[in-house]
Amino acid sequence: MAKDPIKVIVTGAAGQIGYALVPMIARGAMLGPDQPVIIHMLDIESAAGVLKGVKMELIDAAFPLLKGVVATADVVEACKGVDIAVMVGGFPRKEGMERKDVMSENISIYKAQASALEQYAAPDCKVLVVANPANTNALILKEFAPSIPEKNITCLTRLDHNRALGQISERLNVHVSDVKNVIIWGNHSSTQYPDVNHATVNTGNALKPVRELVGDDHWLNADFITTVQQRGAAIIKARKRSSALSAASSACDHVRDWVLGTPKGTWVSMGVYSDGSYGIPPGIIYSFPVTCEKEEWSIVQGLNIDEFSREKMDATAKELVEEKSLAYSCLN
Numbered sequence: 001m002a003k004d005p006i007k008v009i010v011t012g013a014a015g016q017i018g019y020a021l022v023p024m025i026a027r028g029a030m031l032g033p034d035q036p037v038i039i040h041m042l043d044i045e046s047a048a049g050v051l052k053g054v055k056m057e058l059i060d061a062a063f064p065l066l067k068g069v070v071a072t073a074d075v076v077e078a079c080k081g082v083d084i085a086v087m088v089g090g091f092p093r094k095e096g097m098e099r100k101d102v103m104s105e106n107i108s109i110y111k112a113q114a115s116a117l118e119q120y121a122a123p124d125c126k127v128l129v130v131a132n133p134a135n136t137n138a139l140i141l142k143e144f145a146p147s148i149p150e151k152n153i154t155c156l157t158r159l160d161h162n163r164a165l166g167q168i169s170e171r172l173n174v175h176v177s178d179v180k181n182v183i184i185w186g187n188h189s190s191t192q193y194p195d196v197n198h199a200t201v202n203t204g205n206a207l208k209p210v211r212e213l214v215g216d217d218h219w220l221n222a223d224f225i226t227t228v229q230q231r232g233a234a235i236i237k238a239r240k241r242s243s244a245l246s247a248a249s250s251a252c253d254h255v256r257d258w259v260l261g262t263p264k265g266t267w268v269s270m271g272v273y274s275d276g277s278y279g280i281p282p283g284i285i286y287s288f289p290v291t292c293e294k295e296e297w298s299i300v301q302g303l304n305i306d307e308f309s310r311e312k313m314d315a316t317a318k319e320l321v322e323e324k325s326l327a328y329s330c331l332n
Helices: 016-027 045-060 075-079 099-120 134-144 158-172 210-214 217-221 223-229 231-239 245-260 307-331
Strands: 006-011 037-042 066-072 084-087 126-129 153-155 183-185 193-195 200-202 207-209 268-273 285-293 296-299
Touching (some): 016 037, 075 099, 099 134, 134 285, 134 307, 158 183, 158 223, 158 245, 207 210, 217 223, 245 268, 245 285
Parallel strands (some): 126 153
Antiparallel strands (some): 183 193, 285 296
């Protein structure tokens, strides 16, 4: 029996990430190869021509799963009836701007979009915030969309998670699909903590700990961490533009695992509303290891945290508490 289409909104859809993301959604990379979709694309009025061109290309690609496209600068029209919201649009930091200026600009954007989602989206709409500062943007969205359950508002740290998997697979010369259960703790920023203490590699005969196979604690505790933390900056330096393809792919991975479930014995990293697990302050959006089942995520519990990890986890939590304080000062 044919499935009803799922409506997915992509904000900032005329940008590079949006341009990479919408064909992935239309091809089934986000919701599965048998799930029809209707894509709602939102961007600012000045990008209307670009957005029209993206819509034309989606139509020209003749995706079998694509059952409709809405391209608009009207936030109400864009949010009507959407089941999944991927919030890519945001205000980037420009030369000479202070963090508070960027935060203030993003708050006005997220306040308006949150209010529209609150009023017009499906009641159980799932939200993924991609635009930076992603964790705090998600927190602001939560404030202004109080009827959307807090468990339905998340931010993207899957890109960092995938980057960590990629670094380990390159180091060990194994396929990336054989590496699992790395963790990104904290903020999608340079304070994030990529943790391999519970990660394993499928060697064909058995699951072996990453730390044992790498056999170089100095690399794992230093270069590996900074490479993952600074990967976005390295890509900007190399291609003169920020990550787009990998960000779009990771957004698909995030939503797909959330909706369709994570494989048994595997966890992924998601920025979610802290409930105090692992001593992280409640009331911030923080990246934890999670498993997903029946369209619900759950934080993986009971992992042993060593002193090195504790320090890193607390440092990124401190930054998020400071960001929250800065954001709330902009609200007043």
